Amino acid sequence: MKKYFLILAIAFVVLACKKDKTVVNTSVFGKWELRAKSGGFTGATTKYGAGNGDIYQFNNDSTYTWTEKDRLLGSGKFHISITGKEKNMQYGTIKFDGIDENEMFTFKTDTISVGSMIAEAMISTYVKVK
Numbered sequence: 001m002k003k004y005f006l007i008l009a010i011a012f013v014v015l016a017c018k019k020d021k022t023v024v025n026t027s028v029f030g031k032w033e034l035r036a037k038s039g040g041f042t043g044a045t046t047k048y049g050a051g052n053g054d055i056y057q058f059n060n061d062s063t064y065t066w067t068e069k070d071r072l073l074g075s076g077k078f079h080i081s082i083t084g085k086e087k088n089m090q091y092g093t094i095k096f097d098g099i100d101e102n103e104m105f106t107f108k109t110d111t112i113s114v115g116s117m118i119a120e121a122m123i124s125t126y127v128k129v130k
Contacts, residue, residue, distance in 0.1 A: 028080070028107055032056045032126035039115065039122045056114075056126055064096065074098070080105055093117075 034054035038045035048054065053069035058078065066074040076097030083092040094105035094114060104123070106113045115123030 027109070027128075028112065029058050029060045031129040032058070032112055033129045034124055035111075035127050036125040037122050038125070039120065041120050055129070056112075080107075 032055065033050065034048050034052055036045055036047050053067070055065075055067050057065045057067075062077050062079065064075065064078045065072065074096065078097070079095045081092045081095075081102075082090045084090070089106060089108050091104075091106040093102040095102050101116065101118075104113070104115050104117050110128045111125060113123050113125045115121055
């Protein structure tokens with residue numbers, strides 16, 4: 001009987017010690033085009049159509065470029081830390097080289113949102129460009 005309790009206890013410990021993965025789904029890599037900005041003092045939302053040229057490009061070597069109508073706005077390394085998951089969404093923070101503060105980051109299958117974590121900040125929503 002003690003033998004069965006020992007086996008059961010070991011199995012429970014092994015199953016309970018699951019590692020927390022903060023790995024970002026690889027489908028975050030690729031081109032993302034701006035579709036909306038919301039927040040700010042008024043909380044208003046501005047929508048943008050396809051082909052507006054505001055693009056984030058996330059590469060699998062942890063580099064990014066941010067362009068607006070072929071004008072480079074930013075580039076360098078990025079690091080995403082996933083702190084939680086809900087249904088089909090992951091959320092956490094993203095850190096861009098050259099920017100002191102982490103940005104809020106959410107990721108769904110075909111949508112990402114990036115924005116400041118301070119009050120009255122703007123949140124930008126991007127869709128994946130195929």
